Amino acid sequence: MELFAEAARQVDEVSYVAAYSRDLTRATAFGGPHGARPFTDLGALADAQDIDAVYIASPNALHHEQAARLLRAGKHVLVEKSAAANAGEWLDLLRIAESNGVALLESVRSVHEPMWRSVESYMESLGTVRQVNLQMCQRSRRYDNYLTGKVENIFKPEMAAGALMDLGVYCLHPLMTLFGLPSRVRASSVKLANGIDANTTLLLDYPAFTATVACSKVSANAAWSVIAGEDASLEIDAVDNPQALRVWWAHSKSHEDLVLDKSQPQQAHVLRAFARMAEQPSLARPHQQATLDALTVMDEARRQTGVRFPSDPDITEHH
Structure with a gap:
């Protein structure tokens, strides 16, 4: 707060x-x-x-x-x-x-800060997108408590928590914003003893490319996320809060580093955008659709991996 x-x-x-x-x-x-x-x-x-x-x-x-x-x-x-x-x-x-x-x-937050305009501005320069790899893996500070028997809300299925819901959304929301729903979802999870996903990996099919999404709450990974096209690739250092972007040009084998405007906290950009939407609620519709698409993918992934929440409509089928 x-x-x-x-x-x-x-x-x-x-x-x-x-x-x-x-x-x-x-x-x-x-x-x-x-x-x-x-x-x-x-x-x-x-x-x-x-x-x-x-x-x-x-x-x-x-x-x-x-x-x-x-x-x-x-x-x-x-x-x-x-x-x-x-x-x-x-x-x-x-x-x-x-x-x-x-x-x-x-x-x-990431899709409301100035960095997102930079990502969008380079999409056409990438050529036909052929591969997308997005990852958000960080070891939760609360995982040590879980290991000692103190299970906090972010590790409770009854709280609709877990790696996919807490961290995977940072990857899925931007992905849905750029490309919409995939045609196919394949999911694999490593679950903790209480049924929550400790980490999840998704393989998502699009007409011209495949996308992978990896998220974890029990291990860290500092690898950059990548949107790769036939002409260039865009690298993002941290998909939740980017500090640096890099474009690799395929033909010249050269790269361009982008300086990001981080003069204000991400939440300030969200609040400013939200204030505009309060004046004109229809401005929220593209973001609402991305949220719906991301939740739709997460629902299917959880169905495949057996991670269920009490409010899921088919919960009785999995008891």
Whole structure:
């Protein structure tokens, strides 16, 4: 929340005025230093007339219920990734947002910062794309707790967590933004004893290329992600928060390094974009579609690997 508060201070269109938690001490700790008043009742927050929008950063399994309550109350909602436990929940939220005339956006930060314009500007220069490899692998600080028997929310299936939902979305959302849904999904996961995926690898088929997505919460990998075309390849140092881009030209065997504008935190760019969407909710539609496509792929991947969440529509078939 400190990162969010710092970002909000840099966006003129946003004022941080309230903090919600079921625990008053936590709500006060979150919001107090920033002058935000605490709430412990979601209904009271939804009914507050001086609050226009809410940022939801609770566990994934709670997103649908909380967002639905706030959207019905006429609040714009920015929700952390993954935006919902499955595609069905997200479709329901989209219907509620549309019927209430409010904006709904998943906070996938990389596609809202200036770097994304650089990625898009080079896509045509790559020629026909033939291969995409995106990866987000980092050993969670909470994994040590899991190994000692303390299982926190990000390692609980009942919280709709795991490597794919927590980290794979950083790869899938940009991929869906650029190329849309694949024609085929193949998935493999290594699961922990409680059924959550510790790491997942996807092979996705497109008409002209294949894409691989690798994510892990139990091991780190510093390899760059790559979008490779017949004429050039674009390398991205960290798909969630790029610090550097490099273009390799196939014919000259030369490369070009790109300097990225990182003068503001990623969340500030998200908040600025979200503020525009609050004025014109239709601006969110391309991002909402990318979220839906990513969740659709993750649903299929979890179906194949047997990672199930309580809100999945076919959960009874897997007990």
